[in-house]
Amino acid sequence: MILDGYRSPWATEELDDLRDLARIFLEKEAVPHQTRWAEQHGVDRDFWRKAGDAGLLCTSIPEEYGGGGGTFAHEAVIAEEQARVADDAWANSVHSTIVAHYVNAFGTEEQKRRWLPGMASGDLVGAIAMTEPTTGSDLQRVRTRARRDGDDYVVNGSKTFISNGTHCDVLVIVARTSDEPGGRGLSLVVAETDGLPGFERGRVLEKIGMHGQDTRELSFVDMRVPAANLLGGVEGRGFGQLMAQLPQERLVIAVTAAAAAEAAVRQTVAYAKEREAFGQDLLSFQNTRFVLAECAADALAARTLVDSCITRHVAGELDAPTASLAKFWCTDVQNKVVDRCLQVFGGYGYVMEYPIARMFAAARVQKIYGGTNEIMKELVARSL
Numbered sequence: 001m002i003l004d005g006y007r008s009p010w011a012t013e014e015l016d017d018l019r020d021l022a023r024i025f026l027e028k029e030a031v032p033h034q035t036r037w038a039e040q041h042g043v044d045r046d047f048w049r050k051a052g053d054a055g056l057l058c059t060s061i062p063e064e065y066g067g068g069g070g071t072f073a074h075e076a077v078i079a080e081e082q083a084r085v086a087d088d089a090w091a092n093s094v095h096s097t098i099v100a101h102y103v104n105a106f107g108t109e110e111q112k113r114r115w116l117p118g119m120a121s122g123d124l125v126g127a128i129a130m131t132e133p134t135t136g137s138d139l140q141r142v143r144t145r146a147r148r149d150g151d152d153y154v155v156n157g158s159k160t161f162i163s164n165g166t167h168c169d170v171l172v173i174v175a176r177t178s179d180e181p182g183g184r185g186l187s188l189v190v191a192e193t194d195g196l197p198g199f200e201r202g203r204v205l206e207k208i209g210m211h212g213q214d215t216r217e218l219s220f221v222d223m224r225v226p227a228a229n230l231l232g233g234v235e236g237r238g239f240g241q242l243m244a245q246l247p248q249e250r251l252v253i254a255v256t257a258a259a260a261a262e263a264a265v266r267q268t269v270a271y272a273k274e275r276e277a278f279g280q281d282l283l284s285f286q287n288t289r290f291v292l293a294e295c296a297a298d299a300l301a302a303r304t305l306v307d308s309c310i311t312r313h314v315a316g317e318l319d320a321p322t323a324s325l326a327k328f329w330c331t332d333v334q335n336k337v338v339d340r341c342l343q344v345f346g347g348y349g350y351v352m353e354y355p356i357a358r359m360f361a362a363a364r365v366q367k368i369y370g371g372t373n374e375i376m377k378e379l380v381a382r383s384l
Contacts, residue, residue: 002296002300003262003265003266003296003299003300003303006300006303006304008303008307008310009307009311010073010307010310010311010314015073015074015077018059018070018074018077018078019077019080019081021054021055021056022056022077022078022081022082023081023084023085025050025051025054025056026081026082026085026087027085029047029050029051030043030047030082030085030087030089030090031085031086031087033047033089034086034087034089034212034358035353037089037211037212038089038211038212039211040212041166041204041211041212041214041215042089042166042167042204042212042213042214043089043090043167043212043213043214045125045167047090048095048122048125048167049121049122049123050122051090051092051122052120052121052122052123053121053122055068056078056092057092057095057096057119057120057121057122058095058096058100058116058119058120059074059075059078059096060072060074060075060096060097060101061096061100061101061104061116061119061120062104065104065112065113065116065117065120066116066117066118066119066120066121067100067104067116067120068120071314072097072248072251072252072310072313072314073310073314075093075096075097075252076252076255076306076310078092078096079092079093079097079252079255079256079259080255080256080259081259082256082259083256083259083260083263084259084262084263084266085263086263086355086358086359088209088210088212088213088358088359088362089210089211089212089213090213091163091164091213091214093252093253093256094126094127094128094163094164095119095125095126095127095164096119096126097248097249097252098126098128098245098248098249098252099119099126099127099128099170099172100116100119100120100126101245101248102128102172102188102231102241102245103115103116103119103126103170103172103190103231104116105241105244105245106188106231106232106237106241107231107232108232108233110228111190111229111231115170115190118169118170119170123169124169124170125164125167125168125169125170126164126168126169126170126171126172127162127163127164127165127168127170127171127172128162128171128172128173128174129144129159129162129171129172129173129174129218130142130159130174130242131159131160131161131162132144132157132158132159132160133158133160139174139183139186139239139242140182140183140186140239142174142175142176142186143157143176144156144157144158144159144173144174144175144176144220145157145175145176145177146173146175146176146177146187146189146225147177148177148227149224150227151226151227151228152224152225152226152227153175153177153189153224153225153226153227153229153230154222154223154224155173155175155189155191155198155220155222155223155224155225156220156221156222156223157175157219157220158202158217158218158219158220159173159217159218159219160205160217160218161205161215161369162215162216162217162218163213163214163215164214165201165204165214165215165216165217165218166201166204166214166216167214168193169192169193169194170190170191170192170193171190171191171192171193171218172188172189172190172231173188173189173190173191173220174186174188174238174242175187175188175189175238177189177230177235177236177238178235178236180236182239183238183239183240184236184239185236186236186238186239186242187230187231187235187236187237187238188230188231188232188237188238188241188242189225189229189230189231190225190229190230190231191220191223191225191229192225192229196223196225197223197224198220198221198222198223198224199218199220199223200218200219200220200221201216201217201218202216202217202218202219203216203217204216205217207365208361208364208365209358209360209361209362209363209364209365210361210362210365243320246320246323246370246371247313247318247319247320247323247324248313248323249370250323250324250326250327250370250371250376251306251309251310251313251318251323251326251327253327253330253331253366253369253370254302254305254306254309254323254326254327254329254330254331255306255310255330256366257302257327257330257331257333257334257363257366258299258302258303258305258306258330258333258334259303260334260338260359260362260363261295261298261299261302261330261333261334261337261338262299262300262302262303263359264295264299264337264338264341264342264356264359265292265295265296265299265337265341267341267355267356268292268295268341268344268345268356269283269292271344271345272288272292272344282344288344291340291343291344292341292344294340295337295340295341298333298336298337299333299337301333302329302330302333302334305326305329305330306326306330309322309323309326319383320379321379321380321382321383324371324375324376324377324379324380325376325380327370327371327373327376328367328373328376328377328380331363331366331367331373332367332373334363334366335363335364335366335367338356338359338360338363339360339363341356342356342357342360
């Protein structure tokens with residue numbers, strides 16, 4: 001297949017070994033459990049520790065804090081392998097690529113040593129609470145408040161659509177710590193949730209797809225968090241911290257999208273070679289051949305865009321508009337390609353036991369979270 005002849009320019013033998021490790025681990029520990037995880041709306045808690053034992057958590061966090069000492073390329077390899085086995089349950093990108101990097105980039109030395117080793121081992125699971133029932137992409141309208149009271153912050157508010165909401169032990173909360181308007185009054189406060197009074201896990205949300213990924217509502221009622229848990233130790237820096245980390249979040253979404261598109265093409269080509277209709281296999285029909293040729297072209301284009309962004313990001317040169325561009329374009333491609341591939345499967349494409357059906361359902365949210373694609377296009381347009 002044409003996709004087999006392309007090798008990412010950032011690939012190395014070390015990353016190839018990590019890719020093999022991730023694939024073997026996921027095929028053994030994740031693929032067989034997708035149906036059960038979907039039914040229970042979350043992965044097993046012990047799965048996080050297994051991933052930690054395998055060295056698949058926090059691979060781009062420095063070794064001195066328990067991480068793998070790698071780069072974003074290491075995280076990208078794991079995200080790609082998840083997409084290729086159609087695992088949409090394990091929210092490792094939230095844990096390792098997003099939450100751990102907020103702590104690593106902005107945490108005090110004490111905060112890093114307190115939380116990162118446990119996140120790397122899987123003893124602690126990370127989540128970030130941005131979105132509220134009335135606040136989505138516009139983070140400057142966050143209403144959750146953290147009021148200073150002596151040596152504590154008293155936190156009140158609610159969050160929704162929180163990935164890892166069931167298992168999270170370390171929760172980064174976007175909260176308003178002053179009456180300064182817009183983003184100037186925001187800070188990031190970290191809650192250690194185990195046995196924490198006032199911390200409540202709300203209902204698990206019934207989603208269109210990603211049924212195995214625990215996504216739920218959280219609420220805080222006079223929840224006391226030590227003032228020492230203010231990320232970075234200075235109030236009012238939350239919005240800037242969010243803006244600094246969002247490009248990486250958007251890039252990992254693009255990575256997943258490109259890999260999912262490629263996986264959909266591979267699965268559909270294999271199916272079209274085996275499935276017969278009117279006395280011949282589906283791939284013999286010109287329409288099927290043309291559709292899959294176009295899908296392969298789209299998938300390869302998405303992959304090369306992502307590879308360019310990964311190369312720039314590892315070099316510290318990726319800007320926010322380019323990450324936003326990759327996010328909206330690759331997720332649009334993912335949705336288009338997966339939809340067209342599902343059509344080739346016919347009725348079987350609508351049955352959840354086929355990975356293409358789960359991939360179709362999981363793809364839709366990619367255009368929403370991490371900032372809607374409409375917001376991404378606005379950010380790109382401002383840079384023109």
